[in-house]
Amino acid sequence: MKNLRIAIVAALALGALAQAQGTLTIYSGRSQGLVDPLVKQFQAETGIKVNVKYGRDAELLAALQEEGARSPADIFWANTSGALGAAQPLMIKLPASITSKPSGFMPGSGTWTPLSIRFRVLAYNTQKLKPEQFPQSVMELPQQTQLKGRIGWTPTYSSFQDFIAAMILVHGEAKTKEWLEGMKRLEPKVYPSNPPMMEAIRAGEIDVALTNHYYIQRFVKAGYPIGTYYFAKGDVGSLALVTGAGILKSSKNVANSTRFLIWLLSPKAQQFFPGELFEYPVTKGAILPTTLNPLDDILARSPKIDFEKLQLDNALKVLREAGLL
């Protein structure tokens, strides 16, 4: 009986503590399977009650646009710079306490902060192909006629569209269209997302795939015969893609939101991205698993472009004209 009373008092006290620390509401396009441990840890450390609405970038963004100033959300956390860019009018300018942390990829508008980095790579079936057989640049891929009918890609997927936007920025629209036409002659197979494409490599439906680096890692761990090929340094085929988050104008908890973003940029939270998700951190100092390249090396691989200048609209237009969207 006494124990029960103590328990009740303790529970009430904890409840009061949580009340005192307030709450935080996040709309997260990053899936629960990936980032839930981070959210739980922040909650445990700070006592701030975090509510997360998980979904897909596009759907959550559409909801935020409908909700406008009435949105219950404080933070929008997304997988792609495209979604974050589109959400820019809904977000506040972040304070220097946040924007000073990442070692790069900060958007010029300062409305969202990068949180982790992924890279575009070529995945291949290690039982059928050798890395020596691949060209230095992704731009030469259309000339690899021996790969006809053996290539997989995801033209409807956001990362691929970012890649096309970067290609337009680096090589111009004409070259990009030429590249798409050349690729189409190799009869690539279209997948809606990356995991089914990895399954297709396993099943021999395709032997190479244009994908993001971290998917491969997970399938390699499960024993799939898939290797990672990096294009040459500075090649658009090795484009870096950032995930990130920003604080919404509708937020009534700007202090807690700021605290959450600063925490996500702390060494401990940043270590979570390479350690658990095989993604690269945006701050220096994290220890990378042996299957990942050193951070400086991988950053040098991505072409040097201003991410604010990536025009998703142009990429979509070119993809539509090529009949891929």
Add this chain to the structure above:
Amino acid sequence: MRASRRPIPWHFLIPALIAGAGVLLPLAYLGVRALEADPRTLAELVLRERNLRLLLNTVALLVGVLLGTALLALPLAWLTTRSDLRGKRFWTVLLTLPLAVPGFVGAYALLGATGPSGMLEAVLGIDWPRPWGYWGAWGVLVLFTYPYLFLNLRAGLLGLDPSLEEAAQSLGYRRMEVFLKVVLPQLRPAFYAGGLLVGLHVLGDFGVVSLMRYETFSYAIYLQYSASFDRVYAAWLSLMLIGLTGGLLWLESRLLSGLSFSRVGLGSARLARPVPLGPWRWLSYPLLLVPVVGALLIPLATMLYWALRFPYENRVSVTEALANSAQAAAPAALVAVLLALPLAYLGVRFPSPFSRLLERTAYLGYATPPLAFALALIFFSLRGVPFLYQTLALLVLAYALHFMAEAIGPMRSALYQAPPRLEEAARNLGFGPLQAFLKATFPLLWRGVLASLALVFLSSVKELPLTFLLAPVGYSTLATQIWAYTSEAMYAEAAPYALLIVLFSACFVGLLISQERRR
């Protein structure tokens, strides 16, 4: 018809109008958004040759899946109602369960099972060709949507008056002739209702066709929202899809008009005597096993196989998601049935252009892409009833309005079979219209009601876009968890949810089936 001269009783008219209005809201929203379009861009995006191709792809798939599901569901429904097959209820539950498997999971698991070093080869040494393209999409959609038709046909078969068949037999018709000339024509309402759901499902499907690399119209709509984050042009494409659905609905209503299948005899209908299968029994088992193996056994086995192969990293807790799924889906099923009953009743008993139109609006709600439906509810709830926004109540209402069409069919089929004379007699005995309905007609609708509950429940449990956007913040269901983990290839974490969604649905369907004979 007999009853149409009487004025429609307000007990039915008012709820029916409310249900119709609830479904039309999303259309109003789409109209608002569509009007924001810039005409030139609009013409570029909508009047593309590619859209025509997608439209043709969609229609081809629609026709194929309708034929496929009819050929599969009819014998299955007959076997589980009219034959002397043992364990009819057991088979009925099993054969309904493919509805519990979210389409994207089913299709993805079938892809994981097939091809070199797929699950089937690793475990059984069978290198089954991978499904893809038109036939891949066709096969997977038939496997996962035939239960819509199966449940409707079962309800229809169970409600048939066997004395008609006996009369035909006594006139010298052989059994097969009786089936073709007497039974089959009577199943028309069930065919139309089930076929309509299958058709609408095919029109709206995105998960299966994209994994099968077959492009349809709803694929284009989803891309518009997800690739360009654009609500305006997506609204146009959604309206075009709804137009297509309108065509399908018009066709169905033409086919339905003038039907009357109620009993005219006195007394209550008996159950038909089971037909002995004899040596045909051995042929019936492969037929029963095809959907069970293809849509349940192989997908679940693949999930387990993945779960053992992929590293397990997160601790998952299934109880909360299970409770959340139950809390949202069970009331949604009930509300949907309550909303659909007056619509079905008016459509059958007071046939007029108006009551037909009202009934059809329910199907338009079903045809509205769920993402657009969810955005519409955000739009209106924030403006009209902000205190309801992101509450469980709104989610339940959203499920109920969206899936109401699934509830109409089985009850409508049952209403066609319930003799209006019983109700008229009750009226003559001095009961009011509502009481007369409850005492004379409602008991005869029981099986239809159960089938309706099952359909809406199963659809709500596996629903994704409405749940993502309208559920209270932090509310995860079995389906959202399966999606969260499979989309990141975290199969070990997804497997328990996938098994649970099927088990849980099995319990619910089993409970409903066990009630079938109570009345």
